[in-house]
Amino acid sequence: xxxxxxxxxxxxxxxxxxxxxxxxxxxxxxxxxxxxxxxxxxxxxxxxxxxxxxxxxxxxxxxxxxxxxxxxxxxxxxxxxxxxxxxxxxxxxxxxxxxxxxxxxxxxxxxxxxxxxxxx
Numbered sequence: 001x002x003x004x005x006x007x008x009x010x011x012x013x014x015x016x017x018x019x020x021x022x023x024x025x026x027x028x029x030x031x032x033x034x035x036x037x038x039x040x041x042x043x044x045x046x047x048x049x050x051x052x053x054x055x056x057x058x059x060x061x062x063x064x065x066x067x068x069x070x071x072x073x074x075x076x077x078x079x080x081x082x083x084x085x086x087x088x089x090x091x092x093x094x095x096x097x098x099x100x101x102x103x104x105x106x107x108x109x110x111x112x113x114x115x116x117x118x119x120x
Contacts, residue, residue, distance in 0.1 A: 010092060011095040013058075014058060024046030024050040031050065058083075087111075096120075
């Protein structure tokens with residue numbers, strides 16, 4: 001009987017460039033502490049450079065404030081749905097939401113309902 005355990009998976013979600021940079025630094029630190037952890041997420045170049053499997057690009061949709069968010073609503077919803085699909089496929093043990101309260105608050109609610117541990 002082969003009882004291989006899958007590696008722990010942490011999903012990092014950054015909604016803008018500064019979140020991507022912070023998540024990249026976090027990913028680099030996680031790599032040092034737990035080299036076998038699988039890091040997946042939504043973000044950009046800094047996260048990729050730190051070894052995160054970025055399945056959804058988010059850094060090109062930076063919005064400042066409510067008006068920007070409303071103008072970009074269709075694009076934001078499409079990215080959110082892409083991130084949901086990526087998270088479902090990755091089956092993470094933990095999701096870390098970085099910055100971007102406007103984007104990450106709905107994600108936190110969705111993750112909580114799915115009983116996936118989440119940290120902001």
